[in-house]
Amino acid sequence: MKKILVLDDDTDILILMQMTLKIHEFDVEAISRWQDIDESISKFNPDLIMLDVSLNGADGRDICKRLKLSAETGHIPIILFSANAEMGNNIGEFHAQAFIAKPYELAHLISTIKSHLN
Numbered sequence: 001m002k003k004i005l006v007l008d009d010d011t012d013i014l015i016l017m018q019m020t021l022k023i024h025e026f027d028v029e030a031i032s033r034w035q036d037i038d039e040s041i042s043k044f045n046p047d048l049i050m051l052d053v054s055l056n057g058a059d060g061r062d063i064c065k066r067l068k069l070s071a072e073t074g075h076i077p078i079i080l081f082s083a084n085a086e087m088g089n090n091i092g093e094f095h096a097q098a099f100i101a102k103p104y105e106l107a108h109l110i111s112t113i114k115s116h117l118n
Contacts, residue, residue, distance in 0.1 A: 002117050003027045005046035007037055007063075008081075009056045013102070017050065024110055034058040041073055048117055051096075053082035061087070061094040068095035077116040 004026045006017050014030040021028045029044045031037065034055045041049075049067070053060040060080055067073040080091055081100040088099030097116045100109060 001025060001027045002047045003029070003044060004048050004050060004113065005037075005040055005044055006030045006050040007034060007040075007055070007060070008032065008050075008052040009034070010052070013052070020106065020109070021113075026113075034060070034063060037063060037067075041067075041076070046076060048113060049076055049078045050113075051078055051080050053080050053087045054084065061091075061096070064096050065094040079112060079116065 004021055006014060006028060008014050008017065009032050011032055014032055018028045018030045029040060029046070031040050034057070051060045051064055064078045064080060067076065067078060077097045079098045079100060080088065080096045081102055081104065083102040085101040088101060091099045098112050100112055
């Protein structure tokens with residue numbers, strides 16, 4: 001079972017994302033504090049990370065770039081997501097594999113995740 005780490009400071013989105021991904025047979029860890037991402041990656045060892053751009057006190061794009069440039073985490077695909085669709089205009093600059101605008105269509109979310117898990 002593929003493991004997905006989801007980081008969003010909106011707990012309602014986290015719960016919805018967690019339920020959605022579990023229904024599609026993914027093992028999911030959901031966290032709401034960006035400060036916990038390194039520890040969660042270390043303990044959970046995700047196959048993919050879903051990362052909100054707008055976090056309380058941090059920019060998910062900067063976290064993405066830091067993770068992608070690290071020898072320990074650079075191999076993990078990261079999908080950024082945000083309610084602001086313009087945030088997806090320059091994801092290559094932050095080394096993300098994809099961007100999904102919220103609200104997202106379920107089929108698009110799952111197909112995007114699966115396309116980056118191979």
